[in-house]
Amino acid sequence: MTGQNTASRLVRACAVDDLPPGGIRQVPGSPPIALYNIDGEFYATADLCTHGLSSLSEEGYLENGEIECGWHLARFCVRSGAVKAPPASTPLATYEVRVVDGEVYVVTTPS
Structure with missing residues (x-):
């Protein structure tokens, strides 16, 4: 986490x-990011469903490493952003997550 460019892209999301x-x-921002804890591993995707722009962190359901949109039931892989069920056809952007000294950070540039 050294260097001006790297530090300016990191956003503290929460404590582990x-x-x-x-x-x-x-994780508030423009665009907002959804942060997930799957069995102690942290992952981050765009927060808005690519089909209906519903907030996945506020209205979604997380199960077996997939997030399901609460509006139209589109599903995405949290690890890769891949579409797992329609009506969505565009994958979610994913973001690098770093855990440092018990704090979770998200690199706000999509990977």
Whole structure:
């Protein structure tokens, strides 16, 4: 986390203990990012469903590493952003997540 360019792209999302396994949290920003804890591993995707622009962190359902949109039931792989069920056809952007000293950070440039 050294260097001006790297530091300016990192956003603190939460403490590790603030997001339990199976949890989802929105990282505010433009665009907002959804942060997930799957069995102690953290992943981040765009927060808005690519089909209907519903907030996945606020209205989605996380199960077996997939996030399901609460509006039209599109599903995405949290690890890769890949579409797993229609009506969505465009994958979610994914973001690098770093855990440093018990804090979770998201690199706000999509990977």
